Amino acid sequence: MNNRKLNSKNGVNFLSCVLCLLLFFTCSGSVYAQTGLKENIPDLCYKCHAKVKEELLRPQVHFPFREGKCTACHDSHAGNMKGLVKKEISPLCLSCHEKVKNSLNKKFVHNALKKGVCTDCHNAHSGEYPKLLVKNQKDLCWSCHEALSQRLKNAHVHVPFQEGKCSSCHEPHASTVENLMPEQTHKVCVTCHTVKCTSSGISITYATEKMDCIECHTGHASPYNGLLGPCGHKAFLEEKCETCHNPIKAGARITTKTSGQSLCISCHKLDATKLKGDDVHIKEAKGGCTLCHNHHASKSSKFTVKASLICVSCHENTEKRTMFMEKAFKSIRCVPVKERKCFECHIPPHSQSPLYFSGDVVKTCSRCHSTQHKISHPLGPDIKDPRNGQPVTCITCHSMHSARAEFMLHFDRKRQLCIQCHKK
Numbered sequence: 001m002n003n004r005k006l007n008s009k010n011g012v013n014f015l016s017c018v019l020c021l022l023l024f025f026t027c028s029g030s031v032y033a034q035t036g037l038k039e040n041i042p043d044l045c046y047k048c049h050a051k052v053k054e055e056l057l058r059p060q061v062h063f064p065f066r067e068g069k070c071t072a073c074h075d076s077h078a079g080n081m082k083g084l085v086k087k088e089i090s091p092l093c094l095s096c097h098e099k100v101k102n103s104l105n106k107k108f109v110h111n112a113l114k115k116g117v118c119t120d121c122h123n124a125h126s127g128e129y130p131k132l133l134v135k136n137q138k139d140l141c142w143s144c145h146e147a148l149s150q151r152l153k154n155a156h157v158h159v160p161f162q163e164g165k166c167s168s169c170h171e172p173h174a175s176t177v178e179n180l181m182p183e184q185t186h187k188v189c190v191t192c193h194t195v196k197c198t199s200s201g202i203s204i205t206y207a208t209e210k211m212d213c214i215e216c217h218t219g220h221a222s223p224y225n226g227l228l229g230p231c232g233h234k235a236f237l238e239e240k241c242e243t244c245h246n247p248i249k250a251g252a253r254i255t256t257k258t259s260g261q262s263l264c265i266s267c268h269k270l271d272a273t274k275l276k277g278d279d280v281h282i283k284e285a286k287g288g289c290t291l292c293h294n295h296h297a298s299k300s301s302k303f304t305v306k307a308s309l310i311c312v313s314c315h316e317n318t319e320k321r322t323m324f325m326e327k328a329f330k331s332i333r334c335v336p337v338k339e340r341k342c343f344e345c346h347i348p349p350h351s352q353s354p355l356y357f358s359g360d361v362v363k364t365c366s367r368c369h370s371t372q373h374k375i376s377h378p379l380g381p382d383i384k385d386p387r388n389g390q391p392v393t394c395i396t397c398h399s400m401h402s403a404r405a406e407f408m409l410h411f412d413r414k415r416q417l418c419i420q421c422h423k424k
Contacts, residue, residue: 042068058126064096065125073124089117103174110180112144113173121172138164154221154230161220169219178306189213199241199248207254216296232297244295260288279349292348308340318401325402334408335368337401345400355400361393369394386421 037044046053056066064072073092075084085092090113094101104113112121121140122132129136135143141164142149152162160168169188170180181188186209197208197216208216222230224237235243242248244263246255256263261282270277282288289295292310293303312319322337336344345364348356357364362380366373376394383392390396397417398408411417 042070045070052125055126059128060123060130060132061126062124062132089119093118093122100173103171106174106176108176108178108180109174110172136164137166141166148220151221151230154223156223156225156227157221158219158227178309185213185219186210199239202248202250204248204254206251215294218297218299229297231299231301231303233295233303236296260290264289273352274350276349276352281348292343302343304343307342311342312340322401325404334400361395365394365398 039047042053055061070076073085075086078084079086081087103109119134121134123134124132127133133140148161151157160166166172169182171182172180175181177184195205195209197204213219216232216236217227218230219227222228224230228237228239233244235241244256246257248254258266261277275282281291292305294305295303298304336342345358346356347358351357351359353359353361355361362373377392377397379392379394381391384390385392385396397410399410403409405412405417407413409417411420
């Protein structure tokens with residue numbers, strides 16, 4: 001009986017405690033006591049950050065800053081990031097700018113965004129220029145693409161380029177089309193230009209209207225009328241089509257005097273020391289010389305097409321492996337590999353060297369890696385790889401495209417790499 005009374009009494013006491021706690025929470029509104037701010041945000045912030053408040057007077061103001069939402073981007077007490085921003089700049093910006101974030105899945109992403117942060121190009125609070133750009137568009141783009149500004153000295157300059165309206169032809173963040181074009185080139189160009197190509201006064205629009213405009217024209221500037229070039233065959237730049245083509249007739253199919261490689265070598269004499277005539281890269285089925293060279297105009301002085309477009313069409317496995325290693329291990333180091341500039345190192349079919357290197361393997365690598373070459377492992381014809389008896393070169397230890405180990409090495413350099421040859 002006594003135990004029953006005791007349990008009943010304890011139960012009453014427990015319920016009383018629970019009711020008291022609920023009453024306290026209801027009255028206080030929170031488990032923890034809170035201290036009210038002296039003033040509302042952002043006025044409280046501006047007590048110390050008066051100069052920041054002055055930025056509200058600029059023509060372009062970031063929405064959260066205009067609304068006084070300081071804590072949307074900044075921690076109020078402490079943080080690990082400079083300026084007490086809540087997290088790294090780009091992830092912070094992309095948490096609101098969903099459209100830009102989604103565009104990063106596209107094939108071509110601007111290096112400025114891939115390697116830098118949003119505030120390299122945009123002000124965080126306010127600015128003088130649209131889109132909160134840190135400079136006017138022309139100067140901002142040329143701060144990285146400085147070489148392009150030199151093209152303004154040409155006799156013929158594309159108007160949007162001259163006026164610094166880069167975004168009229170290029171996407172600033174990412175695109176599915178190369179060179180960050182918003183659409184395929186011919187679709188972009190016809191928004192301003194009607195196609196009206198002629199040859200000796202005869203319209204050839206029927207043959208060119210669906211061609212990629214940059215096969216013949218540059219989008220920036222050229223010494224040639226019609227923005228032809230800026231590099232290309234002399235006959236084309238001087239509009240002497242009959243040098244290679246049969247007489248052009250209105251509405252008729254445009255043909256060349258001969259086809260494939262034979263047309264090219266009628267002017268460019270076949271030198272066996274510089275060109276492998278039977279090489280797979282210039283077989284007629286592949287398109288002959290035009291597999292790698294543009295027959296009209298190009299950005300390159302050697303008229304080469306974009307390597308990233310043509311090489312991977314056959315070397316697909318190399319590209320897949322390189323992409324996998326780049327994403328999984330972030331292993332790609334060499335700039336030509338990163339930018340898919342295959343012709344920087346390989347020149348098929350103009351090479352007698354293995355793997356179509358532009359010259360001796362060691363010299364090919366040391367053109368860029370001169371400092372590393374001075375302190376490298378012994379190399380050359382007198383130093384043999386004990387595994388195969390071949391001369392030791394850069395690619396004996398380093399991979400050309402992708403590698404799991406640092407410095408593009410085949411194996412870890414602390415031990416695993418060395419014991420491949422030095423087993424005793």
